[in-house]
Amino acid sequence: MTQRLTPGTAALLTTAPLLWAGNAVVGRLVHTMIPPITLNFVRWVLAFAILLPLARHVLRKDSPLWPHWQRYAVLGLLGIGLYNALQYMALQTSTPINVTLVGSSMPVWMLAVGSLFFGAKVTRQQLAGAVLSILGVLIVLSRGEWSQLLALRLVPGDLFMLLATGSWSFYSWLLVRTSEPAGLRSDWAAFLMAQLVFGLAWSGSFAGVEWSLGRTHIEWSWALAAALAFIAIGPAVLAYRCWGVGVQRAGPAVAGFFINLTPLFAALLSAAFLGERPHLFHGVAFALIVGGILVSSRR
Template sequence: MTQKLTPGTAAMLVIPPMLWAGNAVVGRLVHELISPIALNFIRWVLAFGVLLPLAHGVLRKDSPLWPHWRRYALLGLLGIGLYNAFQYMALQTSTPINVTLVGSSMPVWMLAVGSLFFGVRVTQRQLLGALLSICGVLLVLSRGEWAQLLAFRLVPGDLFMMLATISWAFYSWLLSRTTEPTRIRGDWAAFLMAQMVFGLAWSGSFAGVEWATGHFHATWGWPLVAALVFIAVGPAVLAYRFWGVGVQRAGPAVAGFFVNLTPLFAGILSAAFLGETPQLFHGVAFALIVGGIVVSSRKA
């Protein structure tokens, strides 16, 4: 059953794609300054430092985290260790349009994972909403010229992005399954810290493999430092905070449609920072994406 989408919940779910669009823009700006796995690991090290004063109690021996460590280890793997690492890896061999096209399949994966692994029935409204939303994303990516999509070709990076999207779908559904005590679930900082403890272990292990294979590199300077601070505070801490609340309120199936706002916000940020003038198709795409969200979230 779909759940009612309130204005407050919608606002919660709009903020993460806005920050994630910023993450994509900034990540692209520094992709020559730092290797992808190192970027992901250092990002979460900084985010850990930001969150530590708010949630240091989670690390104590008597913390309610430890009886549920397997759940948090899985959440940390999917949401912190894998998703952004796969995304940064995808951008090494795939073009931004390919990566975003693959990422636009998020609503489909949300519905598929929910149906196959969590016993959630997919409704006709959700399927229609998915179609409308994806059409909006394709309109943005084609810049109003559908012929541009004919140049789409799969490369290894597209597979990485698909794995990232599937990882995030599982992560979001697991967020909606409450098993931990209210002490952690009711405290957003503690809940994110519980995931981050294990996520750091996963991403650190992946960074170690990157180092050992000779692919690690970083060119330090103010551009890279500023980028790391932004992606650690905004897309990491704040976006995960709002996404977690939004998923719990609206459900993963409805929340999945909001991810398709990311390329739209990316287009707006490109217009703001790269001087590209917004076009009519941006408005049409926005209407399609929002229409998909509204249709999929309405009760039958």
């Protein structure tokens, strides 16, 4: 059951986009050092090692995880195996600003997935807000030139990010559709570890496919080590903890709007660390997406 949006819940749902914006910037910084799917796999191996002292009891034979393994296998696929791998693949050909702005279509995906698959009602205000958000995303995809849309000249990274956003929408709705014991969900480390058990299997399998295609070169350095440490601790463990608790408190539809803070943080971080200045069409797109939030949230 969702609750009223409190300052504490808002803080949790704001922390996650900040860390994920940092994840996009760091992913772009190291995109030539390590293959994208391998990066995702190594990230979650490190996160598993961090969580193991806190939640090793989840791996026991009598753990409440195993009677519900199918649910956690799906959560691990959507939230760990697919979403992050697709985002790192997107950053091979797109910038953090573009990737996070495309990800700002999240409220649209949340409404569509909730309505089509989870029986959630969609209001007229939410539809109007969705239209504004879609316009904002189209501006990003076209780089501010509508002729590019007519010619279907899309950067592959933008398409990967759209797929990632759809995957995350299903993941977020499944977070609040639960039948497992409350004890497993109330322990954030155990809840994430339960997803990681299967998420590692998915991400490792995808990395194996990447290696079979010959993409095995890794340029080890202190910079790459620092990047791996950050994305394992911040965007993986801390952000997932904040997002999971925030979604359970506020619900997926409300939480989805907070994803739109990610491009703002990404623009600031990109300017600081990558020297990538936002363009005018980025500002127009962000204004439309924010307008979608305001319209959708009106009662």
